[in-house]
Amino acid sequence: LVIVPVVFSLFVAISSLATAPIVRPIDTSTERLAQALEPSLRKGVTPGELSPVLAQLIDGGAQLPLPVGQETEDIGEFVDLAGVRRITVLSTDRMVLASAGQEPLAVGQPLDETWQTEWRLTLDQAAASGCVSARPIDGPLPEAAACRMTAADGQVLGTLVVENNMDARFQFGAAIGRVLGITLFGASFTLLLALPVIVPVLLVALGIGALIARQISRRVERLTQAAGDVAAGNYARRVVVDREDELGRLSGDFNAMAAQLEEREQALEAEAARAEAALAANKRLVANVSHELRTPLTTLRGYVEVLEQEHGDRLPQRDLAIIHGEVDRLTGLIEDLFTLARAEAQQLPLVITAVAVKDVVAQVVEKLAPLAQRNRQIELIDATPPDMPAAQADQARLEQVLLNLVQNALRHTPAGGIVAIEAAPTPGGVAITVADTGLGIAPDELLLVFERFYRGDQSRARETGGAGLGLALARELAHAMGGDLHAESTLGRGSRFTITLRRA
Ligand code: ADP
Numbered sequence: 001l002v003i004v005p006v007v008f009s010l011f012v013a014i015s016s017l018a019t020a021p022i023v024r025p026i027d028t029s030t031e032r033l034a035q036a037l038e039p040s041l042r043k044g045v046t047p048g049e050l051s052p053v054l055a056q057l058i059d060g061g062a063q064l065p066l067p068v069g070q071e072t073e074d075i076g077e078f079v080d081l082a083g084v085r086r087i088t089v090l091s092t093d094r095m096v097l098a099s100a101g102q103e104p105l106a107v108g109q110p111l112d113e114t115w116q117t118e119w120r121l122t123l124d125q126a127a128a129s130g131c132v133s134a135r136p137i138d139g140p141l142p143e144a145a146a147c148r149m150t151a152a153d154g155q156v157l158g159t160l161v162v163e164n165n166m167d168a169r170f171q172f173g174a175a176i177g178r179v180l181g182i183t184l185f186g187a188s189f190t191l192l193l194a195l196p197v198i199v200p201v202l203l204v205a206l207g208i209g210a211l212i213a214r215q216i217s218r219r220v221e222r223l224t225q226a227a228g229d230v231a232a233g234n235y236a237r238r239v240v241v242d243r244e245d246e247l248g249r250l251s252g253d254f255n256a257m258a259a260q261l262e263e264r265e266q267a268l269e270a271e272a273a274r275a276e277a278a279l280a281a282n283k284r285l286v287a288n289v290s291h292e293l294r295t296p297l298t299t300l301r302g303y304v305e306v307l308e309q310e311h312g313d314r315l316p317q318r319d320l321a322i323i324h325g326e327v328d329r330l331t332g333l334i335e336d337l338f339t340l341a342r343a344e345a346q347q348l349p350l351v352i353t354a355v356a357v358k359d360v361v362a363q364v365v366e367k368l369a370p371l372a373q374r375n376r377q378i379e380l381i382d383a384t385p386p387d388m389p390a391a392q393a394d395q396a397r398l399e400q401v402l403l404n405l406v407q408n409a410l411r412h413t414p415a416g417g418i419v420a421i422e423a424a425p426t427p428g429g430v431a432i433t434v435a436d437t438g439l440g441i442a443p444d445e446l447l448l449v450f451e452r453f454y455r456g457d458q459s460r461a462r463e464t465g466g467a468g469l470g471l472a473l474a475r476e477l478a479h480a481m482g483g484d485l486h487a488e489s490t491l492g493r494g495s496r497f498t499i500t501l502r503r504a
Contacts (some may be wrong), residue, residue, distance in 0.1 A: 001191070001198060009186025012087070013179040027133045027145050031163045033057070034131075034147035037089065041149055041157040047097050047108035054087045054100035063281065083174065085165035089149075091158045093489060094123070101163070119161065122146045126159055202399050219247050223254060235262035287341035293334045294296075301327050336469045340452070343476040350480055354504030355398055356392040357430055361421045364402045377415040384423040384432075386438040391430045393481045398501075401474045401485070404495045405434035410469060412495070413438030426500060429483070433498040441489040449487060 007246060040050060058081055081087075085436040088100030090111065099105040105115070124144040125132040133145040144163040150156055191198075222239055229237040233464040239251045263467075304323055307315065361384045369380040402421065409419040417437040424431050440455065441449060448454045471485075478485040478499050489495035 001194075002187070003188035005187040006183060007195075008190070008504045009183040010179070012186055016178065016182060017111035017175055024094050027131055030133075030145040030147045030160060031131050033081075033087070033162065034149045034160045037152060037160060038149050038157060039364045041089070041097075042151050045097065048097070050089055050098035051100045051104065052106060054089070054098055057081055058087060058101050073464050081162075083165050084162055086163045087159075088161045088163075089158055090123070092156055094159075097158060102165075107168060119144075119146070119504055122161075123159055127156070169195065216247065221252075223247070223251060226254065226258075229438055230258050230261065235471045270394050283341055283344060286337055287345065290334050290338035293330075294338065297327065297331050297334060301331065333467050333469070336467070336473050340469060340473045343480045344474070346480070348477075348480055350390055350394040350397060352394055352481065355393040355395045357388045357391050357423050357432060358384050358386070360395060360399050360402065361423060361432065364406060365401060365421060367403070368406055372410050372419065376410060378410055378413055378415075379418050380410070381418060381420040383420045388423050389425050389430060391432075391483075391501040392504045393483075393501050397477045397481065399498075401477050401499060402432065402434065404474050405499075407440060408497075409434050409436035409495070412436065425503070429500055429503050431500045433496050435494065440491040440495055441487070441491050446487055446489055450485075471497075 005359075037050065043209045086099065086104065088105055089098040090151065091097050094111045094116070095103045096109055096111060099107055105111070111119070117346060122132055122134045122144065122148055126148050130150075131145065131147040134143050144161060146159055148156060149158050149160055221430065226237050226239045237258060238255045241248050241251045276285045304320070304327055308320055312320070339348065356399075361382055365380055365382040372378045372380045406419060406421065413419055413436045419434065419436045419438075422433045422435060424433075445456060449456070450471050450474040451468075453468040454472075474497075475485040478501075481501060483501040484497060485497065485499045486496060487497050
């Protein structure tokens, strides 16, 4: 709105410099001025009398005796003196009668040598033919004009010389002034003219813009809400695709993405349900099988004992001992499996009471210390402090867990080592730790030791250890009593298994 009128006006202003130069031809103006001054000269003027009038003319207007028919007009209106530098009136004998403008000539004196030489040709021509204009050799613009002043009866009264302002600074300033003036005027005028059209168009455009913006922001808001719903897990959420534009396409893509997510979510849910069902079936199977095996195993053990008692002397003792050992092992395994299955199903009957930790530890140490010393030369130490608070636990199960942890420690500690049971109160509970100076467990193995049937050194463990159920069962029992079991270990330096329980 602003740039177009400004550029247009600027263009007009600059082109005006070419078509209407700052310094105009002054022939006509000089001729008119000569006519205007003629009555005064005819009357007879003293040297210098006309100078102030001429000065006023250069400054922009003065009343003079005017030619017939133009009495009332301001002389400035028909004598254009813009850009004039100096006006000089000479008498017939080339004496200066009046001079005004820049560097006026001395009045009452004959034209000095320099000007005589400079103006001779022009003045002679003017005297001969009325009006002439002098042009510089190197430019198209008139430098000066000279007009013979003649009375009505043909008497020559003198010569009028009007000189243009050829100063470059003046011309440049005037040019800039004109360009600025035209540009400002043109631009404001055009804008003013266009205002009655621009304002309603602007208002309508603003209104339409606001409407479109509101529509777009509503649609974006709907999309944002839908995205939030999907992010919150509502994969069935869709948006209405009501248009074929970019937002419409985005909405379509959004719906396709939500549909894919929904499909995947359903597939995952189905998969998880299948896995859960399989796990539950697996646990049921283990529970049922271990339960069903208990009775025949008990019967088997009974028969083996009867055979031993009644026909012991007639049967090979070594075979009997092997059968006995294997039946015992199988019974232990089935018992562990059965307990584990019931603990996992939260069906293990527990008697949770306030258990004196120190007493339980003392019993475990008492049970295992002599054997450890005799068979493995390992010292089993009770390192519980005397003022240990009681824990919430099932006493028999806690003892079972501790026995298991100590047996493991003894099994994995070389002869001459130490196994200690430590205990300490924790915020809101107690912690009992079985620490050994044994082989330790590698970090990657440490994550696996609580898995069912995991055995560290497979071949060695098969001969010496159990089936890899001990730690899985111990942790499950700790959970069932409202506590936890975790392990820390440094390979080659020993392990620490800590059971935490709630305080009674
Ligand atoms: P099992 O003793 O029947 O092999 P566990 O579940 O009790 O099964 O132990 C699993 C494995 O954890 C063991 O085979 C052994 O490799 C490792 N482990 C358990 N306790 C220790 C310990 N104190 N020091 C080193 N390794 C141990």
